[in-house]
Amino acid sequence: MTIRLGGIIAGLAITAVLVLWSLLPGAYSYAFDPPAEPQPSAAFYEHGHGPEGGFAFDGVFGKWDMAQLQRGYQVYKEVCKSCHSLKFVAFRDLSQLGYTEAEVQAEAATWTIPGKDPATGEQTELPGKPTDYFPPVYYAGQGVPPDLSLITKARHDGSNYVYDLLTGYGEPDPAKAAKVGFETPDGLYFNKHFPNVNIAMPAPLSDDQLTYADGTKATTAQMAKDVAAFLTWTAEPSLVERRQTGWFVLGFLLFATTLAFLSYKQIWAGLKPKKK
Amino acid sequence: MATDTAATTELSAADEGVRRRDWIHIAALGTAGVGGASVLFPLISQMAPSADVLAASTTDVDVSAIAEGQSIKAVFRKQPLFVRRLTAAEIEEANKVDVGSLRDPQTLAERTKEGHPDLLVTMGVCTHLGCVPLGAAEGESRGDFGGYFCPCHGSHYDTAARIRKGPAPKNLMVPNYEFTSDTVIRVG
Amino acid sequence: MSFAWAKQYEPQSAFTKWIDEKLPLPRLVYNAVGAGYPVPRNLNYMWNFGVLAGFFLMVQIITGVVLAMHYAANGLVAFATVEHIMRDVNYGWMLRYAHANGASFFFIVIYMHIFRGFFYSSYKAPREMIWLLGVVIFLLMMATAFMGYVLPWGQMSFWGAQVITGLFGAIPLVGEPIQVWILGGYAPDNAALNRFFSLHFLLPFVIAGVVILHIWALHIPGSSNPTGVEVKQESDTVPFHPYYTAKDGFGLGVVLILFTAMVFFLPNALGHPDNYIEANPLSTPAHIVPEWYFWPFYAILRAFTGDLTIPFTGIVLVQAKLLGVIAMFGSILLWFILPWLDKSPVRSGHYRPLFRKFFWFGLIPTMAVLFYCGGAPAEQPYVLISQLATGYYFLHFLVVLPIISQIEVPKPLPFSITEAVIGKGSAPEAPRAGSVDGGDAGTAPEGSLQPAE
Numbered sequence: 065m066t067i068r069l070g071g072i073i074a075g076l077a078i079t080a081v082l083v084l085w086s087l088l089p090g091a092y093s094y095a096f097d098p099p100a101e102p103q104p105s106a107a108f109y110e111h112g113h114g115p116e117g118g119f120a121f122d123g124v125f126g127k128w129d130m131a132q133l134q135r136g137y138q139v140y141k142e143v144c145k146s147c148h149s150l151k152f153v154a155f156r157d158l159s160q161l162g163y164t165e166a167e168v169q170a171e172a173a174t175w176t177i178p179g180k181d182p183a184t185g186e187q188t189e190l191p192g193k194p195t196d197y198f199p200p201v202y203y204a205g206q207g208v209p210p211d212l213s214l215i216t217k218a219r220h221d222g223s224n225y226v227y228d229l230l231t232g233y234g235e236p237d238p239a240k241a242a243k244v245g246f247e248t249p250d251g252l253y254f255n256k257h258f259p260n261v262n263i264a265m266p267a268p269l270s271d272d273q274l275t276y277a278d279g280t281k282a283t284t285a286q287m288a289k290d291v292a293a294f295l296t297w298t299a300e301p302s303l304v305e306r307r308q309t310g311w312f313v314l315g316f317l318l319f320a321t322t323l324a325f326l327s328y329k330q331i332w333a334g335l336k337p338k339k340k
Numbered sequence: 341m342a343t344d345t346a347a348t349t350e351l352s353a354a355d356e357g358v359r360r361r362d363w364i365h366i367a368a369l370g371t372a373g374v375g376g377a378s379v380l381f382p383l384i385s386q387m388a389p390s391a392d393v394l395a396a397s398t399t400d401v402d403v404s405a406i407a408e409g410q411s412i413k414a415v416f417r418k419q420p421l422f423v424r425r426l427t428a429a430e431i432e433e434a435n436k437v438d439v440g441s442l443r444d445p446q447t448l449a450e451r452t453k454e455g456h457p458d459l460l461v462t463m464g465v466c467t468h469l470g471c472v473p474l475g476a477a478e479g480e481s482r483g484d485f486g487g488y489f490c491p492c493h494g495s496h497y498d499t500a501a502r503i504r505k506g507p508a509p510k511n512l513m514v515p516n517y518e519f520t521s522d523t524v525i526r527v528g
Numbered sequence: 529m530s531f532a533w534a535k536q537y538e539p540q541s542a543f544t545k546w547i548d549e550k551l552p553l554p555r556l557v558y559n560a561v562g563a564g565y566p567v568p569r570n571l572n573y574m575w576n577f578g579v580l581a582g583f584f585l586m587v588q589i590i591t592g593v594v595l596a597m598h599y600a601a602n603g604l605v606a607f608a609t610v611e612h613i614m615r616d617v618n619y620g621w622m623l624r625y626a627h628a629n630g631a632s633f634f635f636i637v638i639y640m641h642i643f644r645g646f647f648y649s650s651y652k653a654p655r656e657m658i659w660l661l662g663v664v665i666f667l668l669m670m671a672t673a674f675m676g677y678v679l680p681w682g683q684m685s686f687w688g689a690q691v692i693t694g695l696f697g698a699i700p701l702v703g704e705p706i707q708v709w710i711l712g713g714y715a716p717d718n719a720a721l722n723r724f725f726s727l728h729f730l731l732p733f734v735i736a737g738v739v740i741l742h743i744w745a746l747h748i749p750g751s752s753n754p755t756g757v758e759v760k761q762e763s764d765t766v767p768f769h770p771y772y773t774a775k776d777g778f779g780l781g782v783v784l785i786l787f788t789a790m791v792f793f794l795p796n797a798l799g800h801p802d803n804y805i806e807a808n809p810l811s812t813p814a815h816i817v818p819e820w821y822f823w824p825f826y827a828i829l830r831a832f833t834g835d836l837t838i839p840f841t842g843i844v845l846v847q848a849k850l851l852g853v854i855a856m857f858g859s860i861l862l863w864f865i866l867p868w869l870d871k872s873p874v875r876s877g878h879y880r881p882l883f884r885k886f887f888w889f890g891l892i893p894t895m896a897v898l899f900y901c902g903g904a905p906a907e908q909p910y911v912l913i914s915q916l917a918t919g920y921y922f923l924h925f926l927v928v929l930p931i932i933s934q935i936e937v938p939k940p941l942p943f944s945i946t947e948a949v950i951g952k953g954s955a956p957e958a959p960r961a962g963s964v965d966g967g968d969a970g971t972a973p974e975g976s977l978q979p980a981e
Contacts, residue, residue, distance in 0.1 A: 385618040
């Protein structure tokens, strides 16, 4: 009885403190205080939906498009790498994109990796080997451009996010901007798919800025899609293998569970007569 | 589960039924067993060398800069690798030995590549208990036979890195390697 | 420790006889989860979750021990070793995703297990000790899960550690020294990461120990059941094996299907993208949330937004932060006195009309709302909603349960479990499992379903 009485008193006391000191003041200010002004930038943000037609790896049966991953690698190498590192990916991993061992070796050698000169012991730059990881980037400007190895997993709906961001550059609607007094600050760039629409990265892609090895026309949208696919692979190289294993495991478990159900029903049969 | 004594009072028709029912239990248990066993596969496999270790399992060594009578130490699979350019005298000494009298009979020719009789590539791991023998660096003791000397338990290797004296059972191991060019060997 | 009609273990071969004399482990297993444990025959699927919780504890221990072979608890490399597991270790991605989602599934089955206990009043005498040990297991699980989430050393790991250890800073006077002591520094760093790894490795084995006590305590009164009527006679029970081993096997299959669907197709759905960004002490994520299984308690923590003051004087008696911490810990600690708050002699919610209304229309929606608000940003109207829900949460356990257990008129209970299953008048002749004839517990049942004579 004392426990129950104490419980009732404690319960009423906690609730009273909550209601009188937290809920009522909060409700009062919610009801009567003017709501906080939304950021003017919020009016310009547009939610993106990824590339037209989606990616080859979308869906539970999706597969990598090797040609696309190779093009995406080319975009990374010719555009992104000047500012963004890829530190968790090794050159040997490129063999998963359909390159032969010799091609991987040749590709690695086109990169320079900081290391020691074996003859003199001095700090120098060496040609990359397949076992090397993509080199760090020393960015001279303000801020730190993020490493891209995991970028598509580090953002919500990351593959589409990368595509949307790369294709979201432009100018804000001037009439609307004049009305709310919105201006892109100096040193930042307007991007309608970036959460606060002012991004430090200038538009990196422009039509025909590179020539694809496989002859695909290098539009901004094409390059954005290719590099988004490539960065999806760098973030989760096991994606396709994982799903294939998953189907196998699920199939096995469905079979095993069916057997378990039949066995269970068999064991219980006759024990549960109908209620009279 | 298969040995049912309780149902023996039933007629044979019922026995038939019992066997049919047993079949489903055996199948269910068997399938569960297969599932459990296959879970062991990733659990065991994860202890095998990972992809980065496997990728680093070959090593390229440039042998052009090794002078006669000199050795270098390289690293192969996180273990020391000795590469030695033999002098003519050392080759002669190695070939003089009666192979039959050796603990681990091998000729120098068997331990080098054709066309490169002066280049001796061995692991720097004593075959006794895994210490690193002396003799590869300048000024280190080369033992009684002018090759390598393991100070841990006193194993002496000759100029062909064959065991001659001491507790080690085998010659210093010659790893798999090939000449990728005249001056570079790839070990592994 | 069991009912008079429980079957006795009879070693068949000379070897099992020898074992039984020297170390009667097979006998222990037989009496614990074998044919020697008579269980009410009317358990529904809600009774599957205890065995499932044990299964996921094993999954976590096995995958965790294996992951620890590749992980390094050092701030410089912790994040990279996790990526090493994901990319280079054979099946590393599978093991890590199984461990991460295994934690979520462990909590899912534990919540089902706890709410089964709430509805069927499994905490009531004579089962108070089972319940108390269960609450201890739950607290240990929360500590283990929190420390495990710190280990990948992503942004959410780091800031989660910062925020949760900050709760201790709310304790008056000694709070800040305690926080610094827990972290071994002024912010989470190597010292904290290393001790969290050590304890994260240790605590699951402590949990396993308490689980053994939990099962031991269970075997003294025996399992509860959906009618809440205690076992009276042999026909009320069936042997655990094969009846409930078969049922649990089927339940395990169903849950494994859901589990593997998550692991192989949506492995990051329950995680947070920010945890794939390496920990950065200089930049806080826009929206810090704990893992989903802490959301209801996180909502209670954040519901207290105002300091407790003496009105019109401005004197602060208790700061809002401390109120939140007290409420959050209190919301779980009050489960320890639950057996003595709800004194209704009837256990099952099926026979308690008033209790059932408050359960389905009070407690369950409240938990759902708290869950949702805990994951939502700390802004209106979520704060107001979570304050209402928090208020009801405490009222439900501390005020509503004691009062309705006093005033409620329960529905008539069946005489026995057998009567509830088969119907009136048939109880003494009810068919039951073969427990007299035949020494083999695992026999196919139908042939042995004759009346005893």
